[in-house]
Amino acid sequence: MINITLPDGNIKSFENSPTGQEIARSISEGLARDTVAVKVNGDTLDVYLPIDHDAEIRLITTKDPEALEIMRHSAAHLMAHAICRVYKDAHLTIGPVVEDGFYYDIDMEPVSEEDFSKIEAEMKKLVKEKLPIRRKVITKKEALDFYKDEPFKTEMIQDLTDGTISFYEQGDFTDLCRGPHVPHTGFIKSFKLTKVSGAYWRADPNRPQLQRIYGTAFFDKKDLKEYLHFLEEAKKRNHRKLGEALDLFSFHDEAPGMPFFHARGMEIWNALLAYWREEHRAAGYVESKTPIILNRALWEKSGHWENYRENMYVTKIDEEEYSIKPMNCPGGMLLYASRPHSYRDLPLRQAEIGLVHRHELSGVLSGLFRVRAFHQDDAHIFMTPDQIEAEILGVLQLTERIYGTFGLGFHLELSTRPEKSIGTDEQWEMATEGLRSALELYGQEYKINEGDGAFYGPKIDIHIQDALKRTWQCGTVQLDMSLPERFDLAYIGSDNQRHRPIMIHRVIYGSIERFFGILLEHFAGKFPLWLAPVQVILLPINDDLVPYARELSEKFTQLALRCEVDHRTESLNRKIREAQLQNIPLILTVGAKEKEKGTLSVRTLDGNVRHGLDHESFFNRVFDHIAKRKIELEIFAE
């Protein structure tokens, strides 16, 4: 007799060891149909495997997020199955589930997206056949025999240390796999192959390069459609396209990975920084500026020469070696060390909008998101050990405030000591604990990334979430106990003795270039009024009204609004269309009526048009919207 406890506390008894399938069927036929796997005392099991002991179970149905992962894993197998049929000499390696789907790394002839349709066609055939997917436990020796002509699988099996080795079979296809899987291929209804790229075996550039084929799968056709729609939407918002269309920035072959910001882009840039300075001043920061070319001796002292050299641009001046700075910190150290400090001066919050250059691999460059020259909204905070918590907490609170202004949510991740690092164990221990306790104090949940810290210290990474729910790492807070040491930084304590200050590096926008790109996609090019490069455009209805429009424009400009007049001899409709496509938040048409009555007709980006606004109520609303840095496109809502 086997007793099975269900999540609701009910206990069902079975004569023989029941399978998940049988348990589901004992409740209802429909449930049995939708059950993908079963969770037995925390382990996930295939539905057709018998449960031979009393257990607490939970059925995983197609509604569960876990089911999607299981099915996508099965979809990876399905794709591998199809590929092995189409490409005879394909050698499989690994095929995991990833965030939006799955991939499989396969040693085979290079494929392109044009080949997807024939693979997908083969996959569809296999789905129709509803091939049962069955687990088979075998010995290591059997596994090695089976894969004697498969070097990658052989290597994987040899690396397996924890007991059981299982195969999954579907029709004429067998794959080494831990499982679980959906019961048969018919569960994998809506899928699509999405992209292909090269990927090294074991992520090692010295090992063979494989074909990594990506795909995604859903239980419901509607979900797949929705996902594809999301991809379309993301494509439409692509900041490279918008940057070109809105005349914000450009890239040129003469400076790969180094953006040129146009006049309109600079308006946004300057508004971002003005806001940043306002917040930082209020939070007790002072601003500094350090040079971008510094002597090699400095980089040797800071440890960059040893640890970061491959990313640094080096140049020779008067027979001396110099490097263009990839980080601002060593300069910041010199600045701190340039005069003595008292404990009364601490914490010293020394900010710098620093231009850094990093020689990134050519293949990783990507619009504003990944560049070789960028500005960091950096700050180095020097403090006494008992100020650590409060300072980090302060940074987190400032970050929350600033991201909130843009309507961006965020989550936190703590990264610990990496393999390649400087400093002692004690230093790392203390630094990591400092960050951890500040996080606890802040109270928001956080994730831990072991070994992901910078070479000079542990860090808290702040990941924002944009309007399309995509996440981006922007802010980071890094505790550094090594640089103050290397630069022999000191402050005089109340005991009149020299003490070593603790330092943190932190950024909030991160890279201003990248943050700019993220905002561009987040707002889909429709920047809120306070950020819009052109805030007001005046559209005279005919040429006679151009002088009056200019008069108004003059007034607006005096009031510090960024304003333009479209004085072209074009139809009103065309001017409106173009202003709308340029995402100008306040589109004012100027005709005889407005001139006579002294009123304004305003179209906002939500498509609303209001006539007969008097100047005073217009300015009240507009300046209120700007002062509060509101992000709504509707400006004159009741």
Next chain:
RNA sequence: GCCGACGUAGCUCAGCCGGUAGAGCAGCUGAUUCGUAAUCAGCAGGCCAGCGGUUCGAAUCCGCUCGUCGGCUCCA
């Protein structure tokens, strides 16, 4: 850096198996003077990313270089 795809007018893109470059939008000129998302007509614009090769002949085929995109890796 590696793998794959791509690079034609300011932009978006055509250009079949090699015969000497084409459209729409933008620009310019002229006409139109317009009330909430494209008025009409004409004109001009290209060393087909660069270099080399194959060929009687190359945007088209081949090689190299540069750049862009998607990944790998890395990271703000």
